[in-house]
Amino acid sequence: MIVAKLIDTTLCIGCKACEVACQEWNDQEYTLGTFGGTYQTMPDLSHNFWNLIKFNEMERDGGTSWLMSKYQCMHCADAGCLAACPAPGAIVPRANGTIDFVHENCIGCGYCITGCPFDVPRLSPTTKKVYKCSLCSDRTAVGLEPACIKTCPTNCLTFGERDELVRIAEARSVELKADGFADAGVYNPPGVGGTNVLYVLKHASEPEQYGLPKDPQIPWTVSLWKGPMKWLGSLMFWGTILGAFFHFVIYGPQDPAKHGHPEKEDEPSDKF
């Protein structure tokens, strides 16, 4: 059975309970932020912050609008991170469809970061391993909901069997359309084979307004790596020269602006 998380953004009040539940359950280290000019906890995800509510304030339809949406691992059916990962057993696709990182097997190469079309995994500057949401695999294994979902006060988050959630999401968007939101719909992008995190959006034709990519695709470099080249790549990764070559092919030149450069962000934060 494939499980999923449904995020009905029309019910999100931006309370961040899910952020805290995630931090607390996963015993994350807390960091102090610098003022960023919004209500958002931090500008982006980090290796010790896997679940972020994004706030987007705008004028639309003749009034003020404040969209809030949850940002975390999407647990893709066709997972770019998994495709890109060269380390055996570091990224585990669980039988229930969640993508779990097993850190003792992670070699910290960061390829999964490149492979992710949603820009989710983050490298820890201290452990040199990559982290992201596991959909609380420890909780789901014993019949508990993931921490974020359990704590959500407004029914914005639901956990369950994917097919059932797709039905609920579709019914909800029909309901929203009837309530006058003609553009309401479900976000379940086909480019990654569908995601195990589904969204109901009021403005479904503009997912960017919620910080979601319109048509996420696994990067062609990773697809190449995943496809005919993977057997070769797996062999070559361990060879130093060719490994360096592939690093360039896949990773390209380093672009420090792209990933919210976690190292730099962590620098000014007071650990406490």
Added chain:
Amino acid sequence: MTNGWTDVSNADVVLVMGGNPAENHPVGFRFVMEAKRLRKAKIVCVDPRFTRTAAVSDLYVPIRSGTDIAFLGGLIHYALTENKYQRKYVEQHTNASFLIAEGFGFSEGHFSGWKDGKYDKTTWQYELDGQGYAKVDPTLEHPRCVFQLMKAHYSRYTPDVVANICGCTAEEFLKAAAMITIAAAEDKSGTVLYALGWTHHSFAVQLIHAAAMVQLLMGNIGMPGGGVNAQRGHANIQGSTDMGSWNNLPGYLKIPRANQGTLADYLKANTPKALRPNSLNYWGNTPKFMTSLLKAYYGPHATAANGYGYDWIPKVAEGADHSWGTFFDEMHAGKMEGLISFGMNPVANGPNTPKMIRALSKLKWMIVAENFETETAAFWRAKELAGSEYPQSMKAEDIQTEVFLLPAACFAEKDGAFVNSSRWLQWKEAAVDPPGEARRDQEIIADLFLAVRALYEKEGGKSPEPVLNMQWNFAKPHAPTLREVAREVNGVDLETGKQLNGFSELKDDGSTACGNWVYSGSWTELGNQMARRGQVDPTGLGLYPEWAWSWPANRRILYNRASADDEGKPWDGTRAPIRWNGKRWSGDTPDYKADAQPDSMAAFIMLPEGVARLFAPDLVEGPFPEHYEPAESPVDNALHPNANANPMLKTYKSDMDAFGTAKDFPFVAITYRLTEHFHYWTKHTSSSSELQSNFFVEVPEELATEKGIVSGTKVRVSSARGDLEGPALVTKRLRTLKVSGRKVYQIGLPIHWGFVGKVHGPLINKLTPSAYDPNCGTPEYKGFLVNLEKIG
């Protein structure tokens, strides 16, 4: 709350005004979202700021802080003129038909009886017949009946006048009015959710009165999905209030006045008489409540001969008050010697922080029991810890206050009951021991009280009787268990030794003892009712009668008798909290005699009128709410420029009580909480500090553009009391308002920082004025004047 959190999901329309539940009560807000999702309820959010509540509302209307009475007055006018009120409900369950004395009126901003800065309330009274009952006109036509007077009073509150005062447009107001008055239909309910956005004004009580009037006109009081619902801001602020204040004993019994020399005098003055022949007038039982309280307090020392120890209860001088503003003013004037604080932080949460700090520095001693070192405990270190922010504070060496800081247990380290906003008493267990040398509060209080008593026993002293005679008969006097205390609060039959089943069993002959009559029934012979965890919901209305215990009498919806008409027919058959089966009322605990015929008595049994008050003659500044400007306002009162602010406004005259004008301080400021923090506590935790690490000042986009400010620019906000600095958060969510033909900007100031904690920032109350509501003494934290300068 008249109703409760779980009941909000029964609403068809939710007016959120003077509160921001999505941010401050997110879990309670789930019932609003449920109403929206499952009942298609409309959410109307009226707020100076576009909040996270506004973000999910069906309609948001911005208003200038402090103009809520104008808005609600406009709703009353709209309902009456558009015939959008529940006529039968108004006729049967309110005092609309009551006649008021000759000479009552309102002109130039004052009600009749205004003279020399005071009100003579003679003309505000009901006209009584020979038997002392109020005269009524059931047709509501008499020119002196409440209905006609109300209609005349609010005739001035037209949509254009509302828009001009509030700063919204008339169209926005009318849209909101149309939505809110859906609830006028007999089969529709609307709820009102408010919090400190209403109580933090110098006309707070009148504001809530206005809301109650709207709800009565809509027929929403007593209805599931209706009511006037205060979202309380601390875990047990309700219970703490139930247990007394400067003017109340436990159970809302008044503290005696000096002219009530004997118990008989007291009971005569405080036991109301029915104002209509069909009024049950439940407060007529005051002698039973009071006598039982005195028995709980003084035990065997309380006898019929000594008026059950009535002498030992302190008496307030006539006209005196000992509310927050007053005693801190006295402290500031050097008239107080000591302060004992159990979990309160006046330096952070009192108005006019510099005055608070100065006041504490004039004490001889202060005892603070706390989880953390608070700003109050550390007030004498203000200069050391945040010197530049407190230029007027003294050096530690010059402060002679002796301070005791006692480590106290937190919630998880003690059992006992909290009362939530819904009036539910929920019992909690102790999970762990307090850390280190920290102790449970019951032990700290017991030790301290018994140590004082021991000194009086040993040395004698001034009037030792009240100290010596207070009953303290716990199994371990130095360590009472909260179970023992809860049983004493519930009350006991002193003859049989059995726990009482409820307050109907109380006696006025000294044979029962009860620490708080409204809690009677919470710990009966069947055990601790507050710890119940039953899941049943027989009415299907979300009342959960077997989950915990609700005061009074486990009643979940107050005034529920008003959910049906005079004959007992529910206004809405699909949503009746109680039903008459010909012999008894079933469903929720009826707010009525359980076996009384529907037409045998009036619905509001707690009021001497038997009906609800649209006209409230007991309030200080008038029987009808009237729009007055805040103590500091950017504009003149558009209705009556000669009576600008509340005529009965309460202020103090120390050298630190300054007020500013719009000339120097042109912007309206509002203070508020954010979802991410709880008051001044969570700056001591890493998690909340992570979510909102930094103080900021919310600045409207248009003003920011005018001043060249962008998000992150350092700004200074100043008022007549002081100033503070922080980064600006420029936002579209604070709309420029047009008031009396001119632009008004509002500045947003979140409150959660201070000079101790994991994160630091200015204390917002440096800016707030010592202007208080004259009825209840709440300070005006919303709608005061500031200036804003760019400094970075």
Added chain:
Amino acid sequence: MPKESSRREFIKRSTKGAAVGGVTAVAVPAAAAESAPKPLKTAHTHQSTSICPYCAVGCSVVVHTLGDKSRNVKPAIVHIEGDPDSPINRGTLCPKGASLEEFVQSDRRLTTVQYRAPGSREWTRITWAEAMTKMARRIKDSRDQGFEATDAQGRTVNRLGNIAMIGGCTDTNEINYLLSKFRFGLGLLAYENQSRL
């Protein structure tokens, strides 16, 4: 009320909580071939029920402690989460409630009695006994100084005007009742809580 739910009961309760949301609860054991997920941190905890101390919505919480209270064991909190049985919160919490574990165990908690002498620049640690002796003396001296048995008109008023007491809103009814006894024992009138603010 279950004093200590077994693991099974707790799973059952959670299942009920999930069902309220309209979705069938699903337990997802890891397949045998997979590396097992990390162990559940609440697997061997004792559970107590409590109420969140923040706002007055009145959310129930389950406090998970490790340690069985035997002679040498002092239980410690490992986790606090929403109580699914509560009709108010049904297991959910807000961001403050979700961090209660961290509040209880904050490194800023006071663990010793601190005393600041008049004019001193610092706190000094004293014992409870010393503090009690001193505080009782201050209270008695101030009361003897400020107590008014009769007013100017000779009426019995038995009131105290020079000591104020504040607080209670963060604590239980029972504590508030004890404070009321303390307060009226002294005859103290200047008494307020957070409801005024």
